[in-house]
Structure formats: C-alpha cells, structure tokens
Amino acid sequence: MNRRTGFLLGALLILALGWLASYLLGRAESYERVIDHGAAPEVKANPYFAAQSFLRAQGVKVETADSLAKLSQLPSAGHSLLLLGDREKVTPQQTQRLLDWAAKGGHLIFVAERLWDDKKGKSGDLLLDSLGIQQLESDDLDKPEDAKGAAEQPAAATQGETDEAEQHGLSQLEQLSQSDPDEAQAAAPAPDKEQDAYPKLTKLYLENEQAPAYIGFDTDFHLYDAKNLATAWANSAQSTHMLQLYHGDGLITVLTDSWIWQNNKIAKYDNAWLLWYLTQESDVTMLFRADHDGLLSLLWEYFPQALLALGLLLALTLWSVGMRQGPLQLPASFSRRQLQEHIRASADFSLRRSGQQTLLQGLQLDIQRRARKRHPGFERLPVADQWLVLSRLTRLSTSTIGKAMRPLPQQRLTATDFTRQVANLQTLRNAL
Known part of the structure; x- marks a missing residue:
C-alpha cells in the first residue's frame, strides 16, 4: 500500500465516522431523570427531623436533649417539653421533677405508655398514675363497666354541653382559655356518630371555627380522666386521644401516641398544625431519651477498660479457687530420680x-x-x-x-x- 492509498483510506474512514456521529446526534433526544436516593442521613437518624424543621420554619426555637439531666437548667415559663423517648426506666424522683417543672409554668407534653391494670389498680406509667389518667384499649370500651366509665368522663367545660355529650355517648371537644381557667371557650358541637364521615380521625374543635382539625391518632387506645381534671380533649368516633389539664401554673398534655409527628406522618391531615398549636408562643425542647441509665451502663460507657480488667480478674480468681477434677498427683520419690x-x-x-x-x-x-x-x-x-x-x-x-x-x-x-x-x-x- 503506497502513501496515496493510505491517505484515501484514512479520509474515507474519517468521513464515515463523521457521518455516523452526525446521524447519532440527530437521533439522540435529551431528557431529565430524577433519581431518588432516599432520605438524608440526618433524617434517617432522627425520626422527628421534619417536626423540628417545621417548627423552626414557624419561628419557634427548638432544641433537643438526650437525658433528663438538662431539666435542671430548663426554664419553665414560656417553654414546652416534649417527651418523645421511652420512659420505662424513669425513677419516681425524676417523675416528680417533671411534674414540679410543669407546675412552675411549663408545658409538659408526653405519650401514655402503659395500659391500665384493674387488678393492680395502676398502669405502671408513673406520670399517668400521678395525674389520674388511665389508658385503655378502645375495644374494651364495649364492655359495660368501661362504657360506663367512658360516659362518666368529663365531656365539656360548661354545664349545658355536659348533658349533650352524655346523650351522644361521646366527649365533646373544646379548648379552655389558658389565661383564665374559669372562662371556657365555646366549643362547636361534635357531629353525631352516625353522621361522622371520618370516624377513624381525631377531631379538635376550636372557638369560631366551623370545621374541626383532623389528626391521625391511633384509634386502638383511649384516655380516661379518672379524676375529672381535664379541661380540653380531642376524640375520634369512639375514643379519646388527647387530654389537657392544668397543673399548678403550667399545663400538661397527654397523647395516646406521638407517631403523628414522625417524618412519614407529620404531613398527613392536620398533624403538623397540632404540633404548632400545642407549642405556639413558647420555646420547645424535644427529649428523645428520658430513661434513667443504670450503674452498669454508665460504667461501661465511661470505664470499659476497668470493667474488662475486673471481669478478667474475677475469672482468674474463680479459676484459681475452683475445685479440681480428680485427685492431686503426688510428687515423685527422690529414690527414683536417676541420671x-x-x-x-x-x-x-x-x-x-x-x-x-x-x-x-x-x-x-x-x-x-x-x-x-x-x-x-x-x-x-x-x-x-x-x-x-x-x-x-x-x-x-x-x-x-x-x-x-x-x-x-x-x-x-x-x-x-x-x-x-x-x-x-x-x-x-x-x-x-
């Protein structure tokens, strides 16, 4: 192959490639594709990340805490404390500190964790038992004694509304003025059970509002105010899911669950609005861990090497004093030790x-x-x-x-x- 032939073949190859490139570019179409990588790491690590972001967008100051140790430094007046963590290991002293904090002007919001036990006469939830609030299963309300107890629960703030609530067998919803406990806001009457279009949703009626707010509480549980201290509440078709009562100079709100404010549910119904409504005009602290650390867990957190050394020493001690399996071997006689x-x-x-x-x-x-x-x-x-x-x-x-x-x-x-x-x-x- 001479130089001229090689040059012609190279030119033809370049022309062919150029034609192929122009053809492919002419056939190509641009498009946009959105790839969902899921939630960000901070959202996965914090189930209430969306709730915090929502409150901050409303101008509310939000802080987080992981233990009750911060309670001693937390001011009561103008502050709302949301207990979102497990309270299984909370001590009676810590429970009293929470109630004292609320009595000084704070707003304590927590979730009922235990069911009422008739045989023991308590639920085991120290906060619920201290306030005289019982959590029952909604299916148990069909029993005669439970139905009677639910009917005896305070249904309204005024005497005229109480008779109407007993007639329907449901508690009527209303919100009392926090500035003066003696003056109740006029609550809109709850719809008849047969006319309730959303029996699975909890309804909260406010003054001067034609329609209620709808919240997606879990309808499997019911709150009963045994001491008749509640001043406001929110009901679904068959059960009560929110109770609010004054405690000293402060306010306490009890809920059947806080799942309504988690990342995957806060945008549904009026769940986000309820969070803002309960915490408006106050600073908010969300407590994700309210349990009491035991001595062993604290030692393991701060002194793991010391615990390992102690465990090894204990194992060696038990091994040295342990009983041998079989008789001891006698030393050999000196007479048989030969060269x-x-x-x-x-x-x-x-x-x-x-x-x-x-x-x-x-x-x-x-x-x-x-x-x-x-x-x-x-x-x-x-x-x-x-x-x-x-x-x-x-x-x-x-x-x-x-x-x-x-x-x-x-x-x-x-x-x-x-x-x-x-x-x-x-x-x-x-x-x-």
Missing part, C-alpha cells in the same frame, strides 16, 4: 523446644569435631572426600555415612525415620 531419667527428660525437653533439626545437627557437628581430631584438615575437604575419610576411619560403607551425614529435610520426620537417623549417627560417632 538416666534426667538425661531422657533433658532430651524430651530439647525435642519439644528446639525440634528434630537441632538434635540431629548436634550429632552431625559432634561427628565432624571428632573427625577433625583424627584427620587434621578434615573441615577443608569436599563433602565426598569427607565421607571417604569417615569410611576409612570407621570402616563403614559410604552409603551408611551418606545417610547419616546428608543435609536434613525441612519437613518434620516421622518417629520411625527420626529414630533410624539417630541410630545411624550414633553408630558413626561411636565408631570414631
């Missing part, structure tokens, strides 16, 4: 510590040392000549000498091979 036993014990020790190579090499070096005494210059001879000298000195065949003096293999010998090699070396050494 032959010492030699055998030394050989066994050397075999375990140094291995076969060291013992065999020791015998070979001893043979070479004896040969140098009987034949000066032995060490400067080649290996084959050394074997001939040894054969002449010991009157043994060179094959026997070769087997004894050959380089040792790297792998471990079997017991038979090792014994045979030691016998050959001893025979050769004794013959010198």
Whole structure:
C-alpha cells in the first residue's frame, strides 16, 4: 500500500465516522431523570427531623436533649417539653421533677405508655398514675363497666354541653382559655356518630371555627380522666386521644401516641398544625431519651477498660479457687530420680523446644569435631572426600555415612525415620 492509498483510506474512514456521529446526534433526544436516593442521613437518624424543621420554619426555637439531666437548667415559663423517648426506666424522683417543672409554668407534653391494670389498680406509667389518667384499649370500651366509665368522663367545660355529650355517648371537644381557667371557650358541637364521615380521625374543635382539625391518632387506645381534671380533649368516633389539664401554673398534655409527628406522618391531615398549636408562643425542647441509665451502663460507657480488667480478674480468681477434677498427683520419690531419667527428660525437653533439626545437627557437628581430631584438615575437604575419610576411619560403607551425614529435610520426620537417623549417627560417632 503506497502513501496515496493510505491517505484515501484514512479520509474515507474519517468521513464515515463523521457521518455516523452526525446521524447519532440527530437521533439522540435529551431528557431529565430524577433519581431518588432516599432520605438524608440526618433524617434517617432522627425520626422527628421534619417536626423540628417545621417548627423552626414557624419561628419557634427548638432544641433537643438526650437525658433528663438538662431539666435542671430548663426554664419553665414560656417553654414546652416534649417527651418523645421511652420512659420505662424513669425513677419516681425524676417523675416528680417533671411534674414540679410543669407546675412552675411549663408545658409538659408526653405519650401514655402503659395500659391500665384493674387488678393492680395502676398502669405502671408513673406520670399517668400521678395525674389520674388511665389508658385503655378502645375495644374494651364495649364492655359495660368501661362504657360506663367512658360516659362518666368529663365531656365539656360548661354545664349545658355536659348533658349533650352524655346523650351522644361521646366527649365533646373544646379548648379552655389558658389565661383564665374559669372562662371556657365555646366549643362547636361534635357531629353525631352516625353522621361522622371520618370516624377513624381525631377531631379538635376550636372557638369560631366551623370545621374541626383532623389528626391521625391511633384509634386502638383511649384516655380516661379518672379524676375529672381535664379541661380540653380531642376524640375520634369512639375514643379519646388527647387530654389537657392544668397543673399548678403550667399545663400538661397527654397523647395516646406521638407517631403523628414522625417524618412519614407529620404531613398527613392536620398533624403538623397540632404540633404548632400545642407549642405556639413558647420555646420547645424535644427529649428523645428520658430513661434513667443504670450503674452498669454508665460504667461501661465511661470505664470499659476497668470493667474488662475486673471481669478478667474475677475469672482468674474463680479459676484459681475452683475445685479440681480428680485427685492431686503426688510428687515423685527422690529414690527414683536417676541420671538416666534426667538425661531422657533433658532430651524430651530439647525435642519439644528446639525440634528434630537441632538434635540431629548436634550429632552431625559432634561427628565432624571428632573427625577433625583424627584427620587434621578434615573441615577443608569436599563433602565426598569427607565421607571417604569417615569410611576409612570407621570402616563403614559410604552409603551408611551418606545417610547419616546428608543435609536434613525441612519437613518434620516421622518417629520411625527420626529414630533410624539417630541410630545411624550414633553408630558413626561411636565408631570414631
């Protein structure tokens, strides 16, 4: 191929590639594709991240806490405290501190965690038992005694509305003025149970509002105010899901669940609005962990090395004082400790510590040392000549000498091979 032909082929190839590129570009169409990578790491780590962002967007100052230790530094007046964590390990002293904090002008919002136990006369939830609030399952309200208890629950703030609530068998919803507990706001009447278009949703009626606010509480639970202290509440078709009562100079709100404010549910219905309504005109602190750390967990958090050392010391102590399995072996008598036993014990020790190579090499070096005494210059001879000298000195065949003096293999010998090699070396050494 000459230069002109190569140039023409290259030009044709470039033209073909250019035509193909223009064709593909003409057929290509641009489009946008949105790839959903899921929630951000901070959202996955905090189930109430959306609730915090919503409150901050409304101008509310929001802080978070992970223990009740911050309660001593938290002002009561103009502050709302949301207990969103598990309270299973909260002590009675911590419970009293929470109630005292609310009595000084704070707004305490928490979730009822335990069901009322008629046999024990308590639920085990220290906050609920202190306030006289009982949490029941909604299915139990069909029982005669529970239905009677639900009917006896305060249904309205005024005397005229109480009669109407008993007639429908449902509590009517209303919100009292926080500035004056004695003046109640006029609550809109709750719709008849048969006319309720949304029986699974909780309705909150406010003054001068034609329609209620709808909240997506879990309808499996019901709150009962045994001491008749509640001043405001919110109901679904069959059960109560929010109770509010005054406590000293402050306010306490009890809910059946706080899932309505988690990331995946706060945007539904009026869930976000209820959070703003309960915390308006106040600073908010969300407490994600209200349980009391035990001594062992605190020690493990701050002194793990000390705990590991203590555990190891305890294990060694138990091992040292533990009962042996079987009788103790008596020490050997001095009369049977002979020189032959010492030699055998030394050989066994050397075999375990140094291995076969060291013992065999020791015998070979001893043979070479004896040969140098009987034949000066032995060490400067080649290996084959050394074997001939040894054969002449010991009157043994060179094959026997070769087997004894050959380089040792790297792998471990079997017991038979090792014994045979030691016998050959001893025979050769004794013959010198």
